[in-house]
Amino acid sequence: MPDAIFAHPRLAPVYDAFDGDRDDLDAYLAIADELDARVVLDVGCGTGNLALLLARHGRTVVGVDPAEASLDVARAKDGADRVRWIHGDATTLPPLRADLAVMTGNVAQVFVTDDDWERTLRGVHGALRPGGHLVFETRRPERRAWEEWADTAPVLRDVPGVGPVEQRLQVTAVDLPLVSFRHTYRFLRDGTVLTSDSTLRFRDRDEIEASLNATRSVERHGCLGALLTPVAFHSMPSTPVGGTVWVLQRHRARRPRRRGASEVESPSARGSRAVG
Numbered sequence: 182m183p184d185a186i187f188a189h190p191r192l193a194p195v196y197d198a199f200d201g202d203r204d205d206l207d208a209y210l211a212i213a214d215e216l217d218a219r220v221v222l223d224v225g226c227g228t229g230n231l232a233l234l235l236a237r238h239g240r241t242v243v244g245v246d247p248a249e250a251s252l253d254v255a256r257a258k259d260g261a262d263r264v265r266w267i268h269g270d271a272t273t274l275p276p277l278r279a280d281l282a283v284m285t286g287n288v289a290q291v292f293v294t295d296d297d298w299e300r301t302l303r304g305v306h307g308a309l310r311p312g313g314h315l316v317f318e319t320r321r322p323e324r325r326a327w328e329e330w331a332d333t334a335p336v337l338r339d340v341p342g343v344g345p346v347e348q349r350l351q352v353t354a355v356d357l358p359l360v361s362f363r364h365t366y367r368f369l370r371d372g373t374v375l376t377s378d379s380t381l382r383f384r385d386r387d388e389i390e391a392s393l394n395a396t397r398s399v400e401r402h403g404c405l406g407a408l409l410t411p412v413a414f415h416s417m418p419s420t421p422v423g424g425t426v427w428v429l430q431r432h433r434a435r436r437p438r439r440r441g442a443s444e445v446e447s448p449s450a451r452g453s454r455a456v457g
Contacts (some may be wrong), residue, residue, distance in 0.1 A: 182247075183248040185378070185436055187246070189377070190253075191368070192303045193228065193250035193439055194250075194377055195341075195346050197230070197390070198338040198340045198346070199336060201413035209428075210234060210238060212281075212428075213238075216280075216314055219263045220243075220277065220281075220283045220449055221279060221282070221311075222244075222245070222283070223281040224282055225245070225285075229246070231283065236260060236264050237260060243265045243266075244262070245266075245267040245269055246266075246268070246270075247269060256309065267405055275304075275308070277308045278313075282315045290319055290320065291379075295395075298392060301311050302315075310431070312431060313430070314428060316429075317424060317426070317429075318425065318426045319381060319427070321385065322357065327355055330343075343368070345368075347369065348364060348366055354380075358382070358384060359383075360383060362379055363377065363379075364379070393411065396398050409431055410431075410432065411429065
C-alpha cells in the first residue's frame, strides 16, 4: 500500500511543489547515456519527472507506480503521451526487455522486508533484457539522515491551482534499520490537515550485497542462473538521498554447449546445469 503522500488525491498534486527542481535527475540521464540505454523502466516513477526527462531525450520509457493518484499527476504533464504508464509494481511487470531499470530517491528503501526486496529484484530481473542494468540509490546509515529531518522547519509553498500549503516533517520512530516519519500538510485555503506516514529501511553496503548473494543462491538452486550482480557503486551527494548509487547487471544467457557423438552426459549432471 503506497503512502498517502503519493496515493491521496489531494496530496499527490502538491508533491512536486515540495520536492525541489530535481536537477539531480541529470545524473540518471548521464547514466542512461553511458550505458547506451534505449528502453528504460522507471520503478516507482511517482509523478513522472524522470520518466518524462528520459522520454524527451529520445528514450522509450515505461513508468510503473502503485499510487494511481501520482500517475494521474504524471499523465497530466506535457509529453506524458511519450511514456507508457503502468499502475502496479515491479512484481507485476511484463517482460519488457529493458536496457535499464532505475529506482531513484527513496524507492529502494521502501521495501522494508527481505521478502518484498527480493520480490522486487526478481521482478526487475524479469523486465530487463539479458545484459541490462538496474541502477538504484540508497542512503548510508552512518550519515544518520533522520537526525537532520528532526530539525526540519515547516515549509510553505504556494501551489498553483491549490493555494498555500504548509508541510511539516516529524520523525516518529528510529528502530534501525527502520526509520519512520510523518509529513503533515495544512491547506490554508480551507484549513484541511492531512498526514502521511512512511517507513524506510536503511541498508548498508554489506546488507545489500548479502541480499543480492542470497537471491542469487536461491536462483542457482532453482537452476535459473544468477539474477543481478553489482558492477559499480558510486557516492552521489547531489542526489536527494545523498548516498550511494548502485549499478547492477542482469547476467546474459549462456549458450548451451553442443555435445559430440562420443560425448555422454552423466546422470548426476542431468538437470543440474544453471541456465542464465
